[in-house]
Amino acid sequence: MLIRLLVGAACLLAGLEMGALLDRALAPGTIALPLAGLPILPRAAVPWAIGAWIGCAIAFTVGWRRRLAGAGLLATMGYLLLMDARTYSNHLYLLCLLVLILVWADDETARTLLRVQLSIVYAYAAIGKVNVSFLSGAALLPYTRTVLPESWLRVEVLAPLALLTLLAEGFLAVGFWSERLRPLAWAVGLGLHLGAVALVQEGRMGVLIFGVAMVGLYASFGGAFGQRDGGAAGQRGVG
Amino acid sequence: MSAVSRLRQGWLALPPSARLYLVCQLALPIVAWTAGSQRFSWAMYSQFQPAPEVFVQRHPDGPFEKLDLVRVLGHLRGELDYSGIFVRQLCKQPGVHAVRLAPPQQSPADYRC
Numbered sequence: 058m059l060i061r062l063l064v065g066a067a068c069l070l071a072g073l074e075m076g077a078l079l080d081r082a083l084a085p086g087t088i089a090l091p092l093a094g095l096p097i098l099p100r101a102a103v104p105w106a107i108g109a110w111i112g113c114a115i116a117f118t119v120g121w122r123r124r125l126a127g128a129g130l131l132a133t134m135g136y137l138l139l140m141d142a143r144t145y146s147n148h149l150y151l152l153c154l155l156v157l158i159l160v161w162a163d164d165e166t167a168r169t170l171l172r173v174q175l176s177i178v179y180a181y182a183a184i185g186k187v188n189v190s191f192l193s194g195a196a197l198l199p200y201t202r203t204v205l206p207e208s209w210l211r212v213e214v215l216a217p218l219a220l221l222t223l224l225a226e227g228f229l230a231v232g233f234w235s236e237r238l239r240p241l242a243w244a245v246g247l248g249l250h251l252g253a254v255a256l257v258q259e260g261r262m263g264v265l266i267f268g269v270a271m272v273g274l275y276a277s278f279g280g281a282f283g284q285r286d287g288g289a290a291g292q293r294g295v296g
Numbered sequence: 297m298s299a300v301s302r303l304r305q306g307w308l309a310l311p312p313s314a315r316l317y318l319v320c321q322l323a324l325p326i327v328a329w330t331a332g333s334q335r336f337s338w339a340m341y342s343q344f345q346p347a348p349e350v351f352v353q354r355h356p357d358g359p360f361e362k363l364d365l366v367r368v369l370g371h372l373r374g375e376l377d378y379s380g381i382f383v384r385q386l387c388k389q390p391g392v393h394a395v396r397l398a399p400p401q402q403s404p405a406d407y408r409c
Contacts, residue, residue, distance in 0.1 A: 087364055088352060088389050142385070154321075166314050169306060173318055181325045 058120075060171065063273030064155045065118025067266050068130055071152055072110040074262045075137055075144065079103045082143045090142035097140060109133050117156070127160035148267040151178065155270060171277040172233070178271070179230035186223045194219045200257045225249045233278045246275055348399035350382075352392050360396050383407045 081087070083100045091097065098106060110133040116126035131153060138149045158170045190196050194215025201218075202210055209215075225245050232242030250268030257264045297305075307315065351360035363386075383395045387409035398404035 081364060084364070086361075088386065088392065090385060090389070158317075162314060166311060169310060170314055170317060174321065177321050177325075185325075 059276040060273050061120065061123070061159055062118055063269055063276060064152070064159060065114055067148075067270040067273065068114040068134065068152055068156065069111065069118065070262065070266045070269065071134070071149055072107055072114055074266065075110065075149075076103070076107040078144060079107070079137075082141065091140070092142050092145055093139040095136065095140050098137070106133060106137065110137075117159075124160050127156050131156045131160060146263060148263050148270065151267070151270055155273065168277050171274050175233060175271070175274040175277070176230045178274075179226045183223050183226040183230060186219070186226070192216060192219050192223070197222075200259065203258045204256055222249070233275065239278060243275060246271065348397040348402075348404075350386075351396040351398065351404075352386065353394040353396070354391050356393055358393070360394075 079098070079100075080103070083098065083103065085100075089097045109129060113126045113130035113133060116122060117130050134149060134153050134156070137144050138153060139145065154174065155171070158167050158174070162170055186192070194212055194217075197215050197219055198210060201215070205214075226249070229242055229246050229249070232238040232245065235242075250264075250271060253264045254261060254268060310318070350363040352363055353360050383397070386392055386395050387407070392409055394409060395407045396404050397407075
């Protein structure tokens with residue numbers, strides 16, 4: 058229930074983000090960057106597409122005709138994900154996967170898949186950051202220059218921040234699987250995503266959507282304290 | 297029970313479609329990275345920080361118009377860093393005659409399609 062609420066909320070936010078994005082992406086004179094050969098949505102159809110997205114997201118979140126609403130949501134999100142390079146985003150891709158799992162799999166399978174999905178996301182995110190560009194802190198510069206004081210924008214500050222991010226993601230990939238480490242994993246995960254939302258200015262909505270979706274995945278492991286193997290929330294079923 | 301046994305038990309408890317899903321999820325990033333590394337080798341890589349402004353010319357003697365990329369963060373920033381890929385992608389669009397990338401504090405580079 059909690060998982061679906063959080064994933065549904067993330068889809069709702071993504072729908073609002075996509076509405077604003079399409080308004081600019083489909084403005085007259087702009088150049089389309091088709092991604093998978095799908096026809097570009099006419100501008101007049103945008104309110105209908107976003108309306109369907111938001112409507113399905115609300116129905117999915119509250120559990121009204123959950124599978125049908127989820128299938129509609131997946132179709133709308135999937136189309137816009139693949140329509141244009143400018144409407145594709147990694148967090149939208151992740152949301153499509155999460156909705157697919159929640160619509161298609163039974164409760165027990167969905168819980169397992171969501172848990173493994175969490176580990177896959179963080180493990181690959183951490184591995185992808187093992188490079189000089191990221192570890193030097195240079196990759197963080199465009200995101201932090203407007204929120205951190207000028208004197209902090211140095212390699213001595215940004216490089217440890219980059220390393221800390223990598224270590225946190227590496228820990229989160231495995232930490233949730235241990236009952237002993239789970240409370241710490243919750244704390245690190247919430248800190249990481251709240252920190253990212255606070256630090257990033259350009260694309261903050263995307264970071265927020267990603268964070269909400271990931272906390273939805275945390276919920277597949279149950280609460281932070283004293284709940285065994287999925288806990289009370291998990292036992293009620295994920296969808 | 298050891299971690300390996302638990303892992304094996306969990307794997308066997310999954311329906312085949314769920315196992316296929318997980319295999320795809322594990323394999324896809326590796327495939328994408330492999331493709332990415334090939335791109336890396338033949339693209340003109342430059343660390344634009346922040347991303348360059350992009351202009352397109354629709355006629356040989358026409359002006360360069362600034363392109364609204366909408367979302368330069370993330371994958372499009374990556375595409376711009378691999379500017380060769382991005383230019384090629386833009387050149388495929390009908391009515392694009394030339395592309396100009398203007399990185400901050402650097403001379404703009406023009407690419408004729």
